[in-house]
Amino acid sequence: xxxxxxxxxxxxxxxxxxxxxxxxxxxxxxxxxxxxxxxxxxxxxxxxxxxxxxxxxxxxxxxxxxxxxxxxxxxxxxxxxxxxxxxxxxxxxxxxxxxxxxxxxxxxxxxxxxxxxxxxxxxxxxxxxxxxxxxxxxxxxxxxxxxxxxxxxxxxxxxxxxxxxxxxxxxxxxxxxxxxxxxxxxxxxxxxxxxxxxxxxxxxxxxxxxxxxxxxxxxxxxxxxxxxxxxxxxxxxxxxxxxxxxxxxxxxxxxxxxxxxxxxxx
Numbered sequence: 417x418x419x420x421x422x423x424x425x426x427x428x429x430x431x432x433x434x435x436x437x438x439x440x441x442x443x444x445x446x447x448x449x450x451x452x453x454x455x456x457x458x459x460x461x462x463x464x465x466x467x468x469x470x471x472x473x474x475x476x477x478x479x480x481x482x483x484x485x486x487x488x489x490x491x492x493x494x495x496x497x498x499x500x501x502x503x504x505x506x507x508x509x510x511x512x513x514x515x516x517x518x519x520x521x522x523x524x525x526x527x528x529x530x531x532x533x534x535x536x537x538x539x540x541x542x543x544x545x546x547x548x549x550x551x552x553x554x555x556x557x558x559x560x561x562x563x564x565x566x567x568x569x570x571x572x573x574x575x576x577x578x579x580x581x582x583x584x585x586x587x588x589x590x591x592x593x594x595x596x597x598x599x600x601x602x603x604x605x606x607x608x609x610x611x612x613x614x615x616x617x618x619x620x621x622x623x624x625x626x627x628x629x630x631x632x633x634x635x636x637x638x639x640x641x642x643x644x645x646x647x648x649x650x651x652x653x654x655x656x657x658x659x660x661x662x663x664x665x666x667x668x669x670x671x672x673x674x675x676x677x678x679x680x681x682x
Contacts, residue, residue, distance in 0.1 A: 418652070420648065420649060420650065420660075422657065422661065424655055426498040426644055428495045428643075431449075433471075433494065465625065465640075466640070471490070473485050484560055486538060486539040487640070488569050492572075492644075493572060496577050499646060525610030526580070526609065526613070527581035527611070528573060529585075529586065530570040530615065530616065531585075531595055532585060532586075536568065536621070539560065539568075542560055543556060543560045543561070569617060571585075581609045586599055594664055600614035601661055610649075611648045615642060618641065618642075
C-alpha cells in the first residue's frame with residue numbers, strides 16, 4: 417500500500433490570501449499584523465485580533481450563494497478555491513478542474529476533510545439571539561439556519577467547488593488539523609477517494625473573542641484563517657510530492673502527565 421503524499425497547499429491567513437503571503441511572512445519571521453477588523457470588533461477585548469486583511473465573504477466569493485454565509489465557511493471556501501486554482505490534473509477529455517470544474521472522473525473521487533474547533537461561534541450566537549428575540553422560538557431568518565450545522569463549512573465548500581467525494585468534518589480542538597489529516601490519509605488507504613483536500617479553519621468573531629477572553633483572560637491574542645493541502649496516493653500522484661505522510665498519531669493526557677503521554681507515543 418502506497419503512503420500518502422502532499423502535492424499542493426494553500427492558505428488564507430492574517431498575512432493575506434494565498435500561500436505566497438503566508439510563506440513570505442514565515443520566511444521573514446514577521447509577526448502577523450494586528451488588525452481590529454470591522455468597526456463592530458474594535459471594542460475591547462478585540463483590538464489585538466489577527467484577522468485576514470480586508471476579508472468580506474461576499475466580496476471574496478460573490479453574491480451568489482453567500483447570503484447569510486458565516487465567516488468560517490467563507491474562509492474555507494476561498495482556501496479551497498485557491499488550492500484548486502492550479503492543482504487539479506488535466507483530464508482525458510481536456511477538462512482540467514483547475515477552476516473547480518469536474519476532472520476525468522467528474523470529481524467523484526475528490527474528498528474534503530476539514531478540522532474545526534466547534535463551528536461558527538458567531539453563527540450559533542446570532543441564531544440563538546434571533547430565536548430568543550423573535551415572536552416565537554422558531555421565528556429565525558432561514559439564512560441563519562445552515563450556520564448552526566457543524567459541517568457547514570466543509571459541505572458548502574464541496575458544493576460550491578463541485579467536489580463529490582467523501583465529505584467529513586472533525587472537531588478535536590487544537591488537534592483538529594492533525595486529526596483531519598489522519599482521516600484523509602485513511603480515506604485514501606481504504607480506497608474511498610482518489611485524492612482528498614484536507615486542512616483546518618477558524619474564524620475570528622466578536623462572539624468567539626468574548627467567550628475566549630472570559631475563559632482565559634484578556635491577554636489571549638486571537639486570529640483566524642484556513643490552510644488546506646491536497647493529499648494523493650504516493651504511487652498515483654498527479655502532482656510533484658512536497659511531503660510524504662508516513663504516519664499520524666495523537667494521544668491525550670487527561671491526568672496532566674504530558675511527558676508520559678509523549679513517551680508512550682514515541
